[in-house]
Amino acid sequence: MGAPSWPAIHSPAALTAAAIAVGTYLSGFRYGGNSPIFVLPLAAAAIVCSFCAAALTRAGRPRTGRWVAATCWALLAYLVTTAVAAEYAGAKGHTDALAWLAVTWHAAGYILPITLLQVALLVAGSRPAWAVRLVLGYGIAFALLAMAVLPVGEPYSRIRPLWELPEAAGPAALPWMASVLVAPVLLWRAAPAARGEERLRLLVLAACALVPIVTVLLCALAAAMAGGFGVLTPAAGEAALAVGFCAPFAVCPLLLVAVARHGGARWAGRVPSLIGLVVGLLFALLVVAAGAVLGDLLGAGAVLPVVLVTLAVAALAVPLDRWVVRALVLRTDPVRARAARLVREAGETSRPAETARDILRAALGDPSAGLALRLPEGRGWVDADGAAMAEPPPGAVPIGTRAYLMHRGAAADAGGGVAEVAELVERAVLQAAVREQAGRAESAAAEERRRLERDLHDGVQGRLLALALELRMAWRRFPDAETRNLLTGASDNLATAIEELRALVAGNVPETLSRHGLRVALADLTGAIPLPITLNVPAERLPPRVESVAYLVVCEAVTNALKHAGASSITVDVTVTGGHARVSVTDDGSGGADPRAGTGLRGLSERVEAAGGRLLVCDRRPRGTELEVILPCGS
DSSP, rough: OGGGGHHHHHHHHHHHHHHHHHHHHHTTTOOOGGHHHHHHHHHHHHHHHHHHHHHHHTOHHHHHHHHHHHHHHHHHHHHHHHIIIIIIISSSOOSHHHHHHHHHHHHTTTTHHHHHHHHHHHHEEEEOOHHHHHHHOOOHHHHHHHHHHHOOTTTTTTSSOOOOOOOOGGGGGGGHHHTTTHHHHHHHHHGGOOHHHHHHHHHHHHHHTHHHHHHOOOOHHHHHIIISSSOHHHHHHHHHHHHHHHHHHHHHHHHHHHHHTTTTTGGGGTTTHHHHHHHHHHHHHHHHHHHHHHHHHHHHOOHHHHHHHHHHHHHHHHHHHHHHHHHHHHHHHHHHHHHHHHHHHHOOOHHHHHHHHHHHHHTOOOOOOOEEOOOOGGGOOOTTTEEEEEOOTTTOEEEETEEEEEOOSSSHHHHHHHHTHHHHHHHHHHHHHHHHHHHHHHHHHHHHHHHHHHIIIIIIIIHHHHHHHHHHHHHHOOSSSHHHHHHHHHHHHHHHHHHHHHHHHOOOEEEEEEHHHHHHHHHHHHSSSSSSSEEEEESSOOOOHHHHHHHHHHHHHHHHHIIIOOOSSSEEEEEEEEEEHHHEEEEEEEEOTTTTTTTHHHHHHHHHHHHOEEEEEEOOOSOOOEEEEEOOOOO
């Protein structure tokens, strides 16, 4: 019969078996196995498995769906044997073969659903057939063995096992309990070798495979705390057993359906949280167990010591839990592991955008990977170097809310690396916003200076020049030396005032730069220097801000070469490639320039950084200095 009809079969069967078991409980035959707090969640888990099996088949995962359906059948068998054992062997007191079969299967039948759920996870993760056969065969064999040897106890003490085992054989169940590690170990080992969404899918399945381990530990702990230590009442122990046993049969199939329908992309940012939740449950159980054991050892009156020691164990478990989760995440995500190592090696950096970009390039093995940083108030986008760029494409990987990663690989591969550099990227976005704001303020100031310069040229400067002409004409009219000396001094002072006013309005850059560009201004600057200076400067104009910073860089570098280095030749190169301007000034002087040693280079470095660029100073071999500045010059 097709998978879509499974819910129609399983649901009535589960509800009928649960109703019989609960009816027997309410009629007076009561024990933990037919308690409503256990039977009803078990029926609900069987129904969830049934619907998930049908959903998996519709989602194109029929093999996984069949194994989830098999898990449902095992739960139904467990429910039916519970009902038969309670009604036939318990309430009516029969001890024949049917009663023995129902009671012993009820005592050991929990093994098979857990085994089949592990097989479903292995099949969903495309694990080898030998692993599936190993887990399935071992689970069935152990269940049959448990039916033969397990003492069923009250209220079925009249039914004896086929073989009586000594009490020392109790730890014989440990090998089966350890077998629930097979699925998570195989899935965790497979995840690092996978790529893209397949790796994320395997990680979700691996985290899902840890849930049965939580079940086994919780059930064992609840039984020990209720029976052995007396910490829990029987009712509380039954509730813990019900939750611990039934939860995986609802949680795991639902996760399998989610993975089958949506693939791994949906889990890109949720896998660490899912792993942390499951591992956190494991550590929580260990803390509770430690408290229970300590309470049993110290006695009922030692409440305060038990509380204090339990809190101490919890305090130790929290950082250990975080370490385990991070170790698992890094172990299963090679990209994230490489990014984490590179972040540690980078340490503190004053260039977070470039550092984050370089880390992601190295971690992803993609030298073309780039960052897009969104400026506030919709003022556009810049790259890691501060150059303006277009809006990132739809396939870009988001980093927070204000940055994106563009790379050639799958988005799922980049998720872990992005998480490791998220803090660097946040700093980079803030730094880009500050630089852009400073650049806008400087551009506005430069535009205002140019306006004042035009006003000066058209108004005040004309009148002052007319006044200078009148002074020269007056100098010719008065032949006596004293008057001429007075007029000459006034004319010189007026010329100096005009030059100072021009320099003040122009912002310490010459009028030649703003009118004719960087090439003409640098030629005018170096033309009067009695030293061979080679200029390689393009004729096209650059943005005013870039020209201003580049001019100041060349001025400072030439001044240092002449004043401190004793250079005999200087070369100035300016190139524009890929939206960036590179200004290089080299000399053959004594070298040894240090941006930290003096205020000139330090102030220049701050000016360059404010413009979104970077400044490098290094010695040349065999002698000399090279000063290099990279400036973004995108529109």
